[in-house]
Structures are given as structure tokens and as C-alpha cells.
Amino acid sequence: MGINPTALFKIKEMAExxxxxxxxxxxxxxxAGGRIEPGAVLELSxxxxxGEKIRTNFRVAPEDKELLELLSTL
Structure with missing residues (x-):
């Protein structure tokens, strides 16, 4: 699957x-960015x-670090 530069540009605009x-x-x-290291737990709700709530969490794996850093630049 290739990367669509137009879609990336649109994502960047929408993120801004x-x-x-x-x-x-x-x-x-x-x-939080400096605290998200492998082993840290991220929780989302x-x-x-x-008024109904759903919640999940996950432990950051070493393989997740690069993606999370990339997402933080959007």
C-alpha cells in the first residue's frame, strides 16, 4: 500500500x-510526549x-514509539 501525499497534506491541515x-x-x-516510553500505559476513554463511558488502555511496546512520535508531529 502506497502513501498518498494528498491525503497526508489533508490530514496535516485537519490536524492543525x-x-x-x-x-x-x-x-x-x-x-505527555516526553513520558511516553516503552512500558508506559496509555488510557483512552x-x-x-x-453519559455512558467506554475505556481501554494499552502498554506501549518498543515498536510503538516511532509511530507515536510521528503522530505527535501532525
């Missing part, structure tokens, strides 16, 4: 808009409009 709308999240990721 998202960061502008949600600056606290960007600040959180900037602070979503609360829907009815």
Missing part, C-alpha cells in the same frame, strides 16, 4: 484545525452524549 479548536489537548500531548 483540530489543534486550534482543542488547545488543551495539544498542550497535554506536548507534556469516551463518554457519549448519554
Amino acid at each position: 484545525g483540530f489543534n486550534a479548536r482543542h488547545p488543551k489537548l495539544s498542550m497535554f500531548f506536548n507534556d 469516551v463518554t457519549d452524549i448519554n
Whole structure:
């Protein structure tokens, strides 16, 4: 599967808009970025409009580090 440069550009533009709308999240990721090392646990939760929450977590594997660093540059 090849990389579509147009899609990457669109993702970058959308990420910039998202960061502008949600600056606290960007600040959180900037602070957390230095703490996300192999062995760290990331936890995600979503609360829907009815107040129901789902949550998951995962332990960062050494193979995950490069992808997480790349995503943080968007």
C-alpha cells in the first residue's frame, strides 16, 4: 500500500484545525510526549452524549514509539 501525499497534506491541515479548536489537548500531548516510553500505559476513554463511558488502555511496546512520535508531529 502506497502513501498518498494528498491525503497526508489533508490530514496535516485537519490536524492543525483540530489543534486550534482543542488547545488543551495539544498542550497535554506536548507534556505527555516526553513520558511516553516503552512500558508506559496509555488510557483512552469516551463518554457519549448519554453519559455512558467506554475505556481501554494499552502498554506501549518498543515498536510503538516511532509511530507515536510521528503522530505527535501532525
